[in-house]
Amino acid sequence: MISALRKRFLKYLAASIIVAGMLVSAFACSGGREKIPVENEMNVLLITIDTLRADRLGCYGYEKPVSRMIDALAGRGVQFNDCASQSSVTPVSHASILTGQNPYRHGVRTLKGGEPYKLDRDHFTLATLLKGAGYETAAFISAMPLVAEKFGLDNGFDVYEQSFYEDVEFEQELQNVDSRRKQNPAQRRGDLTNELAIDWLRGREGGPFFLWVHYFDVHETYLVPPMIPGEFMYEIEKPLTDIHSQMYDVELRFVDLMIKNLVDELYRLGVGRDTLIVITSDHGQGIADHDYPYHTMKLYQEQIHVPLIFVGESIPSGLKLDGRVGSIDIAPTILDVLGYPKQGIPAGIEGRSLRPVWKEGARADGAPPPVYSETSYPKEIFGESPVFSVIEGDLKLIAYAESQSENELFDLSADPAELKNIISERPEKARELEKIIARLQDGTVLDVEPATDEDDKETRALLRSLGYLNK
Numbered sequence: 001m002i003s004a005l006r007k008r009f010l011k012y013l014a015a016s017i018i019v020a021g022m023l024v025s026a027f028a029c030s031g032g033r034e035k036i037p038v039e040n041e042m043n044v045l046l047i048t049i050d051t052l053r054a055d056r057l058g059c060y061g062y063e064k065p066v067s068r069m070i071d072a073l074a075g076r077g078v079q080f081n082d083c084a085s086q087s088s089v090t091p092v093s094h095a096s097i098l099t100g101q102n103p104y105r106h107g108v109r110t111l112k113g114g115e116p117y118k119l120d121r122d123h124f125t126l127a128t129l130l131k132g133a134g135y136e137t138a139a140f141i142s143a144m145p146l147v148a149e150k151f152g153l154d155n156g157f158d159v160y161e162q163s164f165y166e167d168v169e170f171e172q173e174l175q176n177v178d179s180r181r182k183q184n185p186a187q188r189r190g191d192l193t194n195e196l197a198i199d200w201l202r203g204r205e206g207g208p209f210f211l212w213v214h215y216f217d218v219h220e221t222y223l224v225p226p227m228i229p230g231e232f233m234y235e236i237e238k239p240l241t242d243i244h245s246q247m248y249d250v251e252l253r254f255v256d257l258m259i260k261n262l263v264d265e266l267y268r269l270g271v272g273r274d275t276l277i278v279i280t281s282d283h284g285q286g287i288a289d290h291d292y293p294y295h296t297m298k299l300y301q302e303q304i305h306v307p308l309i310f311v312g313e314s315i316p317s318g319l320k321l322d323g324r325v326g327s328i329d330i331a332p333t334i335l336d337v338l339g340y341p342k343q344g345i346p347a348g349i350e351g352r353s354l355r356p357v358w359k360e361g362a363r364a365d366g367a368p369p370p371v372y373s374e375t376s377y378p379k380e381i382f383g384e385s386p387v388f389s390v391i392e393g394d395l396k397l398i399a400y401a402e403s404q405s406e407n408e409l410f411d412l413s414a415d416p417a418e419l420k421n422i423i424s425e426r427p428e429k430a431r432e433l434e435k436i437i438a439r440l441q442d443g444t445v446l447d448v449e450p451a452t453d454e455d456d457k458e459t460r461a462l463l464r465s466l467g468y469l470n471k
């Protein structure tokens with residue numbers, strides 16, 4: 001059900017995009033033939049590693065060698081040490097990555113998707129903007145929580161590859177649970193996604209491209225990596241005290257190899273030097289923290305602290321930058337690096353370009369804007385309170401909208417693991433941060449109805465097969 005308020009807001013948003021983004025409208029109406037030229041026409045490879053918390057990468061301080069390729073890429077580029085995703089829910093967070101907007105703005109706010117929480121067909125994305133600049137656009141996704149029908153994230157993509165979801169007999173296939181397979185109706189393994197993406201790259205005839213590759217392997221373990229003698233062997237260490245954590249490492253190492261294969265292919269094809277590579281994640285994973293091993297119910301740092309790395313010819317080498325940034329900054333930063341004309345950037349984008357931060361350092365960063373996140377999943381699935389958070393400087397408020405006595409305030413500098421709730425010591429600061437959340441949401445409402453047994457059975461079965469629907 002769309003609330004009247006939300007409808008009004010969407011109309012306002014649509015109007016402001018049309019008025020403020022005349023150039024965008026111009027090429028949208030021209031069927032994409034009227035090109036908006038960018039100054040620095042590089043290819044863009046956006047890699048999202050689903051469920052990857054930043055602190056499991058070597059370049060973010062992890063002690064095990066499970067991310068050698070990502071670490072090497074970080075060493076060749078700029079790494080943001082403190083990036084927070086805008087949600088712990090896959091489609092919600094990815095919509096923020098692709099639009100540069102917080103969830104209350106782009107409107108994708110649930111895991112189940114469908115109307116009204118699906119991206120509007122005429123809503124801009126990084127893909128619509130780059131397509132308008134003459135780019136060929138393609139996405140290779142690896143899991144059901146991003147499929148076009150439910151979430152609308154295919155806006156602007158010439159190719160949106162999700163054949164694992166489309167080519168199978170659902171009822172029959174879901175019975176066939178076998179972790180050694182390359183795909184099931186809910187997800188596919190990274191090597192298969194890679195094969196398809198590499199085929200697409202090889203089949204191209206030239207011109208700039210925007211390629212988004214999404215890997216789902218480190219998400220809950222239902223498909224496991226193959227063993228490749230001499231290249232990729234793994235063993236679970238004994239005793240099996242923490243198999244979840246050990247498999248997380250194994251699957252991350254596998255994804256790291258997939259990224260190596262993909263980037264090597266760019267160089268084999270002669271386009272590596274001309275490609276801006278961006279590596280990030282949509283959210284983390286609890287594993288052993290806060291007694292919650294998963295991601296969707298919570299917004300602690302293990303759920304929202306994600307890696308963010310930019311690599312390319314015009315990007316400085318080996319910079320690691322502090323300062324709070326968000327996934328909404330990714331799209332504006334890519335557009336800025338490409339020299340996309342400022343007047344063509346939609347007014348509704350909330351993120352900022354991070355290029356001045358690496359060009360001019362802390363002086364450009366000043367007082368960075370607060371970073372917002374949300375999850376409606378507790379409400380959507382269990383009828384519990386949705387959760388919101390905001391980080392301003394080192395202080396972070398986690399607000400439970402319908403059970404405010406549970407609200408938590410943390411000082412991320414003194415207590416990065418969020419073990420000491422200081423809300424009773426700093427109640428005025430907590431109120432200040434609550435007001436920031438309210439101001440940002442600006443009257444938009446989240447009227448998610450809790451799930452019922454009558455809900456789409458296929459969706460529920462698919463979600464269950466991915467490890468959801470458990471608390």
Ligand SMILES: [Zn+2]
Pocket residue numbers: 050051089090091282283
């Ligand atoms: Zn995800």
